[in-house]
Amino acid sequence: MNNDTREWKDGVLTATARAIVAxxxxxxxxxxxxxxxxxxxxxxxxxxxNSVLDDNHLLTLPNGERFQFTDNVNFVFETHDLQYASPATxxxxxxxxxxxxxxxxxxxxxxxxxxxxxxxQPVLQPIVQQHLPTLLQKVSKLxxxxxxxxxxxxxxxxxxxxxxxxxxxxxxxxxxVRGLTSNLMxxxxxxxxxxxxxxxxxxxxSVDQKKQLLNVYFNAQVGAYELYQPTQTTIExxxxxxxxxxxxxxxxxxxxxxxxxxxxxxxxxxxLQSILLVxxxxxxxxxxxx
Numbered sequence: 001m002n003n004d005t006r007e008w009k010d011g012v013l014t015a016t017a018r019a020i021v022a023x024x025x026x027x028x029x030x031x032x033x034x035x036x037x038x039x040x041x042x043x044x045x046x047x048x049x050n051s052v053l054d055d056n057h058l059l060t061l062p063n064g065e066r067f068q069f070t071d072n073v074n075f076v077f078e079t080h081d082l083q084y085a086s087p088a089t090x091x092x093x094x095x096x097x098x099x100x101x102x103x104x105x106x107x108x109x110x111x112x113x114x115x116x117x118x119x120x121q122p123v124l125q126p127i128v129q130q131h132l133p134t135l136l137q138k139v140s141k142l143x144x145x146x147x148x149x150x151x152x153x154x155x156x157x158x159x160x161x162x163x164x165x166x167x168x169x170x171x172x173x174x175x176x177v178r179g180l181t182s183n184l185m186x187x188x189x190x191x192x193x194x195x196x197x198x199x200x201x202x203x204x205x206s207v208d209q210k211k212q213l214l215n216v217y218f219n220a221q222v223g224a225y226e227l228y229q230p231t232q233t234t235i236e237x238x239x240x241x242x243x244x245x246x247x248x249x250x251x252x253x254x255x256x257x258x259x260x261x262x263x264x265x266x267x268x269x270x271x272l273q274s275i276l277l278v279x280x281x282x283x284x285x286x287x288x289x290x
Contacts, residue, residue: 001062008063013037013045017059017067024070036076041085049075053092100149105133108151112158123167127176131200132157135180139193143185145278153180156266159273163265170225171218173201178262181214190214215254217261228254 001008010018013035020033052059057069082090109128116124136157140150157179164171176197181190194213198205205225209216215228231252252260266273
């Protein structure tokens, strides 16, 4: 609700509620709806759902509009903790605690494995069944930029592996490096983990490449490792420039080349994952365009 104009604009939850009520009105009352909220429980919006979570199943908006839900509508909140939720909210829900120690990583890997093409499996099998569990165990003990779970790190690695375009073990090795080191806080830890990965995978690097492990990438066109080189090539962000006339294209530095190669696998249309970019104060902001 705009406090000045009193104009109402639907948010994510409101738009979802409107779609569910419209669906129920079309004789689809037997369809079960699940509204899943993934993230922290914020009192600013969770308190508005208290009347939805109790026996009334009624959502009242600040503009006076009301939505009456039926018993086939379920709300699921996936969150790390409930420190910001009030007792009124907690008492209206059933709690399911899933410990990270009880999550079977093997089952996640097997589900992912069954979706891979047959020609990729001979190369992937020793990676995901022999090397990956040991590497995950070592990385999970290191400090990270954003707190995450072992499952989160595993999914990042599997997505990087899935994005490989060849059956070369070298490309899969660089995918392991990107998936396992992208969230590590210390540059030294990234270098040590990268060194461990190349050693574990029995990959041979040149002297210069060993000195710049974080700048090594696999060039699929030549089928060999290469180093990112400083360049004056720019990324033309036409849409961004049209919106902000003062915006300048980004110069493809070595760090930016490495970051773009890491991010693009998460942003492919076949996977299309949400990502969070974190940097020091003053590093600036930019918009990722499709």
